Amino acid sequence: MNRLTNKRILLGVTGGIAAYKSADLTRRLQDEGAEVRVVMTHSAREFITPLTMQALSGHPVHLDLLDTETESVMGHIELARWADVILIAPATADFIARYASGHGDDLLAAVCLAAECTMVVAPAMNQAMWAKESTQTNVDLLRKMGVNILDPHEGLQACGETGAGRLMDVPDIVTRVANLFELGLLAGKHVVITAGPTREAIDPVRYISNHSSGKQGYALAQAALEAGARVTLVSGPTNLTAPDRVTLVTVESARQMLEAVMQSAPGADIFIGVAAVADYRPETTAEQKIKKQSAEGMTIKLVQNPDILKSVAELREGRPFSVGFAAETENLVDYASRKLEAKNLDMIIANNVADSSIGFNSDDNETIVITRTGQSPLPKSSKEVVSRKIIAAIAEKLAADSEQVA
Template sequence: MLAGKRILLIIGGGIAAYKALELIRLIQKAGGTVVPVLTRAGAQFVTPLSVGALAGAKVYQDLFNLTDEAEMGHIQLSRAADLVVVAPATADLLSKMATGRADDLASTLLLATDKRVLVAPAMNVRMWGHPATRRNLGVLQGDGVLVVGPDEGEMACGEYGPGRMAEPVAIVEAIGVALGGGPLAGRHVIVTSGPTHEPIDPVRYIANRSSGAQGTAIAAALRDLGARVTFVTGPAVVPAPFGVTVVAVETAREMASAVQAALPADAAVMAAAVADWHVANASGQKMKKDGSGVGPALEFAENPDILAVVSKGPSRPRLVVGFAAETTDVVAHATAKRARKGCDWIVANDVSPGTGIMGGAENAVVVISDAGAEAWPRMGKDAVARRLAAKIAGALA
């Protein structure tokens, strides 16, 4: 995936620096070469000897090295690479990047480069959630810096939450995407996600319990395999992933229009929990109680069937994947839905009370296709997404 690519790897100071050693090995295994830059703080966690031995290259550390700077070494380093990767990207490094500081070799390289930059943040959960870090990250993403991770888990300090550096395998996948690689490179995939909100009046609406976590994870997994993703999302609880085209909608009718506007596509993954009906007599003003004890009579009208329209329309993608959230007879209902809608696959799950799946962190799905019903074990939604993305890549190969 990275054959012939040259990666300038900046290793920041944090306990996650040990993962940079495995990252070097995986980049080389993927065919790339690594030019390592070790910050002064990074050298407190990994040694120049170990980094250089794995990279098979000189380790750069000092901005004021007379030999290197005789030919403006920091300029050459910053522009000779195909991609600049910062892993771990500490809060300090992110701050320097966002404000344009250049007081050491790493920050000077980042300011002088004309290549794309990918950062893998790693820090304490409180530091990651601090407004200054969020602000710096927003500035960097606005400048076009790519971000992978961080993951959620136990910290070296004993706390738990987001802030762990992404695993080296995920970083290599993100490098491939940044360089235009991956099995879905050149493919366009539409992903719908989240619930829809159907207004009753200006302050009330009908919705469901979908968090949007599974659709968001699928969009990220497809992106990581190189796809160009149009992400049409309702009002989800989880934030949209970076590196995709986000189209935010509220109602089912808005989602239907957005999906049609995004066509043509190679594949469509309809993961959104779309409301079947909307309120036909929604009020333009807030409804008031009149003291009678009788609630307003709501009239319902059917929403567009987005999955059926995409599956049977003239711009049908080569692969259409639907979702079925069921509470009884999951496989039977999902199989019937697949036949009725005309999609290629249905990803079905049991969302009955007690499963914890709708709005939770895990999923247990059955993928129904011409080949039959393939039951997957219960796993995290990110793992489901990666497995489904790989299956989609195989179908489009």
């Protein structure tokens, strides 16, 4: 399971002989789902090249404090704010001294000074340097400041001496960092969500659409992120800002939405179809704006759109746990249950759109979660609260299903 999905780790590399291990550390953190960005001190560059760290992290390495160009792109304050965790590995005795005494004279020290996130320091040095009273006093001070210290291991050192001072083993560092985060209900899962309306073009300026605001789908994306999932949000046109850290794919028509969904849903763990996909589209789209014609009116022939939810639920390979929404104005449970069967879904969320205080364009929702084995009502509350409950219900059903399989 990926223990660091969606987590942002700023890796500080300082000038010790163990700096080469930061390359492996970057990879291992990424394997756990983390996004890693790297800051290197001047000395660190003598031990491992920024190019190596750039290639591994997939981002330019941050090197200088007083560089107008990099400061304008992502300066020390932005870097400190970006990170969920700042991990300095390896940390030299000199860096520990600078950090403990509040220096801000290079980029990494300034980032640490500005940081309000969780801090982790993994010292690595010669055993005598580690045992020195000054180093131990500085480390104690960092501990008092709330910094997590990953004590170095004992063993044979690069200098030929034996004792405590070796960088903690890379897999242990990764585990210690992962343990700082609570594992969410959907930790490591990939969730694909559709949201908003679709637009079916009549001509270059007109379209058929509906009143879906996208609020419910976007709130579900946020709730899934909070639960530790990696989220792909396929969205029709909305006025909303996608939550930070989702992979957003914007589309207009039902056919574009199907294409985008089929790129990401096969192999995903969960698919939630919240979008209000137009059932029909004009058979043809006029290339030029249609001119006003006779007073007798005009007819637009509509043809059926593909059924995105059904297409996902019918996947033979890589079928995700499939969840649909049923917006009904009457016979809520009955219609929704039929939809669950007809589309071969695992769960359906029924909501009554006849009441304008809930559903489509409102901030609240009141729903019923229906599966083949039961149903539970979610009382009226904000779309954010409803979303967290839906995500919890999905996680619970997934866990129950996988227990049955085992």
